[in-house]
Amino acid sequence: MAQRHPDPTDRAADAVPGEALAAYLRAQAMEFLRALRLHREGGPEGPVDAARALRRSARRISGSLHTFRPLLDTDWSEEIRPELAWLSGTLGLERAYEARLERLLLALHRLSGAAVLPEQAGVAAGRGAAGAAPVPGQPAPGRTAGATATAERGSLTVGAAKAGALLERQLTLARTRAHSTALQALGSARFHAVADKVAVLASEVPLTPAAPVTDLRPLAAAAEERLMDAVAALPLVTAGHPYNAEALVHGLSPDPSPHPQDGPWHQVRLLLRLHRYAREALLGAHCPAGARLLTAGQALDRHRDASEAAAAAAQAARTPRITPATAYALGVLHADQRHEVEAARFAFQQAWQKRTADAS
């Protein structure tokens, strides 16, 4: 395995003891606690970074517990992992709905041949600011972006404008609900229990007795192996042929979402993340992943986003009593996003091919 894809940094050439995992988990737990403090203090920039940092460390702790399962206390591991997944999922939903709406509105403008206006560009550029943790008493973030989009819809055709208004209504409602759910979650006893567990982790990692002197590399290699197997099962030859028209094959099939063909790609996205976290545990979190690996991961993020945006457009088209012009615009939009799905697969194939070429 290591032969097939030797680490270019070559720092993993020596055995890495379990103690490195404990250090990594402690560091991630500290990050989690710092993000929590940031969130509680509030402030204008606070909530944004706080929510992102909370999810970031929760994902890394959860992923490491999965990859290095045999080295950790089983009961403790099995108790905290679903809680971290719940937290990460709950905090991520609002941001996901907001990003989906931005993506779809920008696509509608592009498809209308309308120049993207400065305000619109701001919406896109402001994406990073959209992961805000909900702050009690404040309106859900992103309202302004929505209002701007509404004002700019004058440059769209009637169908595109109506499609945009419909998507905005539906996804804003979903986002508002996600906002409330996240608020409730952050104030819940369940959340406090997770936070307490992470606080303990920051000082004391529940390793098994043999773990501190066990080499981490075989378990990290197994995680990479799972990734490689999943990538090998992807239709990469097809994906490497531009304009293969595969992603839209079920564009009009009765079942609108999500496309079953997307599943294996989503799976690879998760396995790639686990591989990256395992690599961090071995090499240190400060050691950045290779550019190819990051590019490949970004392509899969884009794949997931486009897949979900396409599904949202298809879903909106089944709203009762919409006009044919609205439905037509949603059909074009759906196909456009499925086209994006295909483009993301191509980008992943290219990045992966280069990565393999670099390693061999």
Add this chain to the structure above:
Amino acid sequence: MAQRHPDPTDRAADAVPGEALAAYLRAQAMEFLRALRLHREGGPEGPVDAARALRRSARRISGSLHTFRPLLDTDWSEEIRPELAWLSGTLGLERAYEARLERLLLALHRLSGAAVLPEQAGVAAGRGAAGAAPVPGQPAPGRTAGATATAERGSLTVGAAKAGALLERQLTLARTRAHSTALQALGSARFHAVADKVAVLASEVPLTPAAPVTDLRPLAAAAEERLMDAVAALPLVTAGHPYNAEALVHGLSPDPSPHPQDGPWHQVRLLLRLHRYAREALLGAHCPAGARLLTAGQALDRHRDASEAAAAAAQAARTPRITPATAYALGVLHADQRHEVEAARFAFQQAWQKRTADAS
């Protein structure tokens, strides 16, 4: 010019006298008359080949008169060229509508994730048989294909099925009208006048006095130069980047058809054809064009077909009183065909790049 793209056959290294043009025109006129005889005799295979052959030779005569204009009697040239264009256009319309319907119905099946059934495949494979010249007293060809498509629509979703039915109704109507128009044309005095002129051309080409000893190559090179200039003005860098999403930029713009961005590509398609015919006049019609040139031309044919199919889907979506499901399917179909437009541009860019690499 010749340096930049030397002819790989290198047969044109010597001067080619105007007499070669006369021979070429005589040969094309003979082809025209043979096709006409075939058409008048009728028979099961006759009309198909006849219409195609009539258009084929009409295009070549007309194209050669354009490229080698200074070598031919001006009055005669200016009289016959528009008549040949009229004939070729009139005979081609029915076939174009039929091919467009086939393309759109096959795309609807593909987009529905439905396997293409043998009958459907037959429709596709039978494309070559669709260029039938209208035969008085016979129904318009292609009825059977239409009926089959209707029977197979059971495997489509309601929206796709209704979209297919709508397109079939509209394009069949257009095809039937084109059939009648072609019938009238073939029986008209105007057609007989063209046929008489071509009959004269078969024995006596109206060259200018100096033409027989004038070198054809400068005029052929000028035709190639016009092609090269038009290709140089195409956005080939963009086209060479897969998934550039350019072709759908006006997918929802108020003006539905045809996309202005397609114009320069259609123009290159015509100039490529003129270059090919000029090449035939110089090298002999039996000397096939290079594979790259043919591939490039086929990509532009596909570009034109997809562009027109996309416009037909957009047009159908503006039919009053259609359901939102129908409109949605037409939106997906429109975007799919615009995707095809983009794919065809990519294919052209690839073929052209290889051709240039071969030549340098």
